[in-house]
Structure formats: structure tokens, C-alpha cells
Amino acid sequence: MIAPSILSADFARLGEEAAAVAGPPGEGADWLHVDVMDAHFVPNLTLGLPVVQSLRAATDIPLDCHLMIEDPDRWAVGYAEAGAHNVTVHVEAAADPVRIARDIRAAGAKAGLSIKPGTPLDPYVEVLRHYDTLLVMSVEPGFGGQSFIPDVLDKARQARRLVDTGHLTLVVEIDGGINADTIEAAAEAGVDCFVAGSAVYGAEDPGRAVRALREQAANAAHRARG
Numbered sequence: 001m002i003a004p005s006i007l008s009a010d011f012a013r014l015g016e017e018a019a020a021v022a023g024p025p026g027e028g029a030d031w032l033h034v035d036v037m038d039a040h041f042v043p044n045l046t047l048g049l050p051v052v053q054s055l056r057a058a059t060d061i062p063l064d065c066h067l068m069i070e071d072p073d074r075w076a077v078g079y080a081e082a083g084a085h086n087v088t089v090h091v092e093a094a095a096d097p098v099r100i101a102r103d104i105r106a107a108g109a110k111a112g113l114s115i116k117p118g119t120p121l122d123p124y125v126e127v128l129r130h131y132d133t134l135l136v137m138s139v140e141p142g143f144g145g146q147s148f149i150p151d152v153l154d155k156a157r158q159a160r161r162l163v164d165t166g167h168l169t170l171v172v173e174i175d176g177g178i179n180a181d182t183i184e185a186a187a188e189a190g191v192d193c194f195v196a197g198s199a200v201y202g203a204e205d206p207g208r209a210v211r212a213l214r215e216q217a218a219n220a221a222h223r224a225r226g
């Protein structure tokens with residue numbers, strides 16, 4: 001799956017920017033990644049609930065809300081109620097991640113847990129039983145256009161093994177610095193869903209960039225798994 005990040009889109013034209021990556025299954029974006037930043041958990045400030053509500057009305061693409069905020073225990077359920085498909089919180093910010101997952105699911109969305117590049121996976125394997133998605137950050141959260149950190153692929157491989165051996169049922173998603181040069185390594189590591197901001201919205205034709213990234217990832221995954 002490919003999830004273009006609107007962090008690199010034109011915020012004055014979000015509806016049109018969503019339409020630019022929409023399309024039939026297998027062609028258009030699978031999810032639209034929405035980076036919510038509060039200038040506390042990360043140094044940057046982006047958008048919040050009203051923008052997600054407006055986007056929900058403007059596109060049929062499932063919204064993948066990545067909450068880079070303090071106190072997600074308080075705010076996550078609002079994004080589920082706003083119609084997000086996935087609501088992802090950071091384990092480093094969550095007081096009670098199991099309860100957050102339960103609340104998100106009760107409000108009708110899928111629950112995602114994100115880990116920063118320096119956060120290990122091991123302590124959260126049990127918590128991840130309550131989640132639908134693991135978002136492995138491959139840059140320090142806060143800004144688009146940063147360079148991919150290859151060390152995080154060990155965690156993607158570890159998550160893939162946990163899923164393939166039946167210990168967890170999760171979509172393994174990666175976020176940060178994904179482009180034509182990095183997506184193959186992530187696909188080989190077993191990632192299911194690739195967030196791409198600058199590589200999609202910085203391209204002349206965002207729709208074509210989505211198709212090219214998907215094809216590259218699919219070919220690399222096929223080669224890796226035989």
C-alpha cells in the first residue's frame with residue numbers, strides 16, 4: 001500500500017491535492033497520510049481536527065492520521081469520530097496505549113502505534129496485540145523531506161517476523177524518507193504500507209509517482225520472497 005503524506009502538499013488546496021492521488025484500487029493512493037503535529041511532542045505545527053473533518057468530506061481515500069502530539073489519550077478518539085480510517089499515536093507520548101487502542105476501535109477506526117527511530121520494539125510486543133498497525137518511523141518525527149534512517153529496517157524485519165509467525169496481526173507501515181532510492185529496501189524488509197510525502201507531492205505528477213512507487217515496492221517484495 002502507498003500512503004501519500006499531505007505534509008508536502010499545498011495546504012490551501014488540500015481537496016485538489018487529495019484528488020491528485022485518488023484512483024481505483026491498485027492505482028490510486030490506498031491511504032492518505034495526515035500528519036498532525038502540535039509543536040510540543042515535535043517542534044513543528046501542522047493541522048488538527050477541523051482540517052481532518054474537512055478532508056473527510058472532500059475525499060473518499062481512507063485517512064491515515066498520524067498524531068505527533070502530547071496527550072494522545074485525550075485526543076485520539078476525536079480523530080476516529082471525525083472519520084479517520086486509522087488513528088496512530090506515538091508510544092512515547094501515550095500514558096495508556098492499550099486503553100487508547102480500545103477507545104479508537106470503539107469509535108470505529110483502526111488503531112495504530114508509532115515508534116520513533118530510537119525506540120525499540122521489544123517492550124511493546126504485548127501492547128501491539130491491541131493494535132491494527134505498527135508505524136515504524138524512519139526519520140525523527142517533525143518534518144518532511146528528511147533522509148531515510150536505514151537502521152530502522154531491523155525493527156521492520158522484526159515486526160514482519162512477528163506477523164508471519166502468527167504472534168501479531170498488524171499492517172507494518174514505514175514513514176519518513178521513502179522514495180525511489182529507499183522503498184526497495186523497506187519492501188525487502190517486509191513493510192506492507194509506505195508513507196511518502198515529498199516523493200509524491202514534490203513530483204510533477206503525484207498520481208504517477210504513487211503508481212511508480214507501488215510497482216517498485218511490489219517488484220522488490222516479490223524478488224525478496226521469491
Ligand SMILES: O=C(CO)[C@H](O)[C@H](O)COP(=O)(O)O
Pocket residue numbers: 005007008033035066068139140141142143144145146175176177178195196197198199
Ligand atoms: O510523519 C512525518 C514526519 O514526521 C511524515 O509523514 C514524513 O516525514 C513524510 O514525509 P517525507 O516522505 O517527505 O519524509
Ligand SMILES: [Fe+2]
Pocket residue numbers: 005033034035066175195
Ligand atoms: Fe507521518
